[in-house]
Amino acid sequence: MREKPEEGILKVKSILEKYPKERRFLLAILQDIQKTYNYLPREALNEVRDYLGIPLSSLYSMATFYKALSLKPKGRYVIKVCDGTACHIRGSLDIVEEIKKQLSISPGEVTKDGKFSLETVNCLGSCALAPVMVINDKYYGNLKPAMVKDILESTGD
C-alpha cells in the first residue's frame, strides 16, 4: 500500500462498489478491507468515511470493538490458538507458551519478519480435537507442545 497508493485505493474502491451506501454494510466493508490488506489502513478508512458519510471516529470505534478488525498489520500467517474451555482444560496455554518460546512473540504481536502473528481465540468450535490451533485456514488438532516446532517450520511462504 505504501509503495503504490493509487493501486491500493483502487482496491478499496472496488470493495466499496459492491455495497449500497448504507450504514448496515459497514461491518462487511471493513471485513473485506481487513481481508485484503490484513489490517485497516488509514487511507482505506478515509475512503470508507467519504463513501458512507460516517465520521472517522465511528470507524475507529468499530475497528477497536470487533476482534476481526485490526489497525495494525497482522502477519502473513495468523496463528490462532484456541483457548475455549475444552482446549483450556486440555492444556492450550502450554501450546501458547511453546509458540512464544519458538517465535519470541506474545499474543497480539507479529514476528519481526512479518511472517507470523499470534492470537488466542475463544473457541473454534472444534472442542473434540482439543487443544486446537489454526494457521490461516489449516487446523491442527490434539496438539502437544512438542509438535509446535515442526508445524511452524513446515509453514512456509
Added chain:
Amino acid sequence: MNGMVQVPRRTVLVCCGTGCLANNSMEIYKKLKDKAAELESGFPVIPVLKATGCNGLCERGPIIQVLPDDIFYCKVSVSDVDEIFERTILKGDVIERLLYLDASSGKRVRSFKESEFYKKQFKIALRNIGQIDPACIDDYIERGGYEALKKALFEMSPEQVISEIERSGLRGRGGAGFPTGYKWRQCSKTNDFPKYVVCNGDEGDPGAFMDRSIMEGDPHSVIEGMIIGAYAVGAEKGFIYIRDEYSLAVRNVSKAIEDAYIRGYLGRDIMGSGFSLDIEVVRGGGAFVCGESTALMASIEGRVGEPRVKYIRSTEKGLWGKPTVLNNVETWANVPVIITRGAEWFSSIGTEKSKGTKVFSLVGKVKNTGLIEVPMGMTLREIIFGIGGGIAGSGKFKAVQTGGPSGGCIPEALLDLPVDFDSLSDAGSMMGSGGMIVMDDRTCMVEVARYYLKFLSEESCGKCTPCREGIRRMLEVLEDICAGEGREEDIELLLELSETVKEASLCGLGKTAPNPVLTTIKYFKDEYLAHIKEKRCPAGVCKKLTSYRINPDLCRGCSLCAKRCPAGAISGKQGKIYEIDQGICTVCGTCREVCRFGAVEVAGRATE
C-alpha cells in the same frame, strides 16, 4: 449380502464437518470421488458420494458411512481409501479394524446405531445432519424438507402457526429458555411494519458448537423455520447473523439461501401463496457480547455491538426500531418438525416445563466427545457416563460445566439431576446454548472460575460500570488466589462483588457473569481454602502453588519422566528411584502425564 443376486447401489457419506475436515476428510472424499469416476459408465453399481455435515462424533473422525449396508467407519485415513473402495463400496465387505470401537462396551460395532453413543439419543434438530449433503437442496427435500412450509402456507393461518408453536411448549435454545410461541405472538400483535426475523448464529460460548454444526450440516432446516416464523408474525425480511470464525457455516448457509431462491421458497410470492420473504447473511465481527439479542441487532445495523436496556422488548422495537423476532439456530431448526408432526407429538417429549430435545456439545475430559441430542430431562449421569462413556484416561469425575461463561459447575453429588431449563437454574447453573464440559480431578476449580472471568472481562463491552469494573475486580481477586496471594476474607469479597454485578448490570452478560464464581464457591469451597490457607492447588494446575515429587514407593525407575522432561530437572539411574530438582523444575506436568505408575504426585508450593 449373501444370497442376494442384485448388488445394491451404495451411497457413501463422508463427514466434512469442521472436525473431520481438520483431519483431512476432504482429501478422502475427493479420492473416493475420483475412484468412482474411474468406473466405466456401464458398471452396474456406480456409488453415490456425498460430503455431509458433522456426525457429532468429531473425536473419531474422519467418518465414513456406507449405505444401505449401514457400515460405519471411524478414523479413516487417506491410505485406507483404496481398500474401502474395493472391499466395502464395491463388494459390501466389512473392514473390521475401521469399525467404531464402543467405549462403553469395548466392542467394535458395525452400525453407528448400535453404539451406546447413539442409542440413547433422540434427534430432532440434528435429524438430517450427517445424512445429507448440505450443499444439495434435493437431499433436504427428499427427507421431507419444505413440506412444513407448504403445510403452513396453504393449510394454516398465521394464527394457527403461532398457536401450534405455543402448544408445543418450545422454548428458546439459545440459553434463557424464553417461550418461542409467546415471543411470536407478541410480535404478531404489534401493528408496526416492516417486521423482521433474525437467526442468532453468533455462537460464542466456549465449548459449544451445535449451532455451527446445524448451519454447516443442515442449513435449510434453519431457513425453513425462519420462513414459517416470518409468515406467522408477518415479517418480510430476515437476517442470519453468523459468527466470524465459522467460515464453512457462512458458505453453506449462503449457498442454501441461493438455492431456496431458485426453487421459489424465498423471494416474492413464495410458491404462489402471496407471502414474500428475503433472507440475508450477516457475518459477525468477533465479539462475544453480540450473542446478546440487542447487541446483535446493533451489529446488524452496522454499529458497535453494545446492548441496550430492555424496557421495551425487541418484539415491539428491535432492528431499526421495528418489531423483530430473534431466535437461536437450534430453535429455528425445531420449527419445521413441530409443524409437520404437530404440537402434541413434540410436547410428549421432555419434561413438564421443558419440551422436546436439546443438543449438547459434550466435551472436555470425557471418552466420547462430540455433539449429542437427547430428550429434556435425561440425567447428567446418563449423558456423561452413558452416552459419553465416562471419564477419559485415569482421572476421576469432578464437575460438569454447563451454560458457557454464564453457567456454573455442577458437582458429582448432583449427577442425577434431570437436565432441563429449570433444574439447571436451580442448581445455580443454566442451560445456556448447550456446552457441557466435563472436568476431572486434574482440573482446578478456582482456575476455571478465573478462566471464565478473564474471558468475560475481555468480552464485556464496557457500557455499564458494574460489569466492566466489577468483573475486573473479581478477576484480580481470583488471580491473587491462584498465585498464592489469597487472603481469607477474599471469598466474602467475591460473594459481595457477585451480588452487585448480578443485580446492577445492564444485560445478560453481566447479570450471569458471577455464576462460575458462585457455583465453584458453593460446591468446591475446600479448593478455595486449600489455595488460600494451605497454599496448595489440589489439582496441580496453579503453577505457583504446585510442585511435583516422585513417590519412592511407586517409582519403578523406568526413566521415562527423565527422558521427557523438557527442563532436564529429573535425575536418577535406570532401575533406581528418580528425583526432581525443584530449583530447575518448571512445573509443566509432563512427568505426571507420562508416568505409567502414578508415581508423580502433586504437592503444595515448593519450599526453596
